[in-house]
Amino acid sequence: MVEFDEIIKTRRSIREYGDREVSEEDIMKILKAGMQAPGSRLGAEPWEFVVIRNREALAKIGEIKPRVTNAPVAIVLVANIERAFYKTVWQQDMGAAAENMLLEAVNLGLGGLWNGVAPEEERMAKIGEIIGIDDISDMKPYCVITIGYPAEGWENKFMDKFDESRIHYEKY
Ligand SMILES: Cc1cc2nc3c(=O)[nH]c(=O)nc-3n(C[C@H](O)[C@H](O)[C@H](O)COP(=O)(O)O)c2cc1C
Numbered sequence: 032m033v034e035f036d037e038i039i040k041t042r043r044s045i046r047e048y049g050d051r052e053v054s055e056e057d058i059m060k061i062l063k064a065g066m067q068a069p070g071s072r073l074g075a076e077p078w079e080f081v082v083i084r085n086r087e088a089l090a091k092i093g094e095i096k097p098r099v100t101n102a103p104v105a106i107v108l109v110a111n112i113e114r115a116f117y118k119t120v121w122q123q124d125m126g127a128a129a130e131n132m133l134l135e136a137v138n139l140g141l142g143g144l145w146n147g148v149a150p151e152e153e154r155m156a157k158i159g160e161i162i163g164i165d166d167i168s169d170m171k172p173y174c175v176i177t178i179g180y181p182a183e184g185w186e187n188k189f190m191d192k193f194d195e196s197r198i199h200y201e202k203y
Pocket residue numbers: 042043044045046096098144145146147148
């Protein structure tokens with residue numbers, strides 16, 4: 032386990048992975064972290080998760096999101112609008128879950144990448160088709176999180192993004 036402050040500071044987008052498999056246990060921890068995120072209505076969170084290890088499926092998704100091709104595992108985050116109470120803010124709900132998952136990956140010594148899908152409808156439809164969703168009006172593929180042990184040169188490490196000029200007190 033890594034100190035929380037260190038997790039936040041060192042998380043980076045890890046786009047290449049080593050061969051080492053990611054355990055089911057770790058994937059479950061990452062899914063639990065996702066579901067622990069704040070949502071716009073408690074008990075009406077829209078998120079669904081599709082865990083993919085099948086190499087053919089990963090390669091197919093890779094045709095749309097290239098970094099998925101060589102990842103040991105990918106999780107497609109899907110917003111199930113029927114579950115949502117506030118139906119217009121699903122992108123915020125899903126974003127909170129995605130970030131929690133990336134942070135948990137760092138906590139476990141893994142690396143992750145947010146592969147953007149929504150809001151581009153064509154991309155959403157193509158990803159949906161691959162995972163068995165043929166109508167994206169109520170089931171919206173949001174992003175694909177790839178997970179793996181970072182390849183050499185892709186370690187999670189601190190890069191200072193702080194910019195004091197973005198902070199405003201009382202008024203902009
Ligand atoms: C909404 C969103 C979509 C993203 N989509 C992609 C993507 O499709 N491919 C990719 O390589 N990185 C993607 N990223 C990762 C960003 O490029 C990355 O977070 C940014 O460059 C900052 O680098 P860092 O994560 O290492 O701090 C995405 C991030 C977000 C938040």
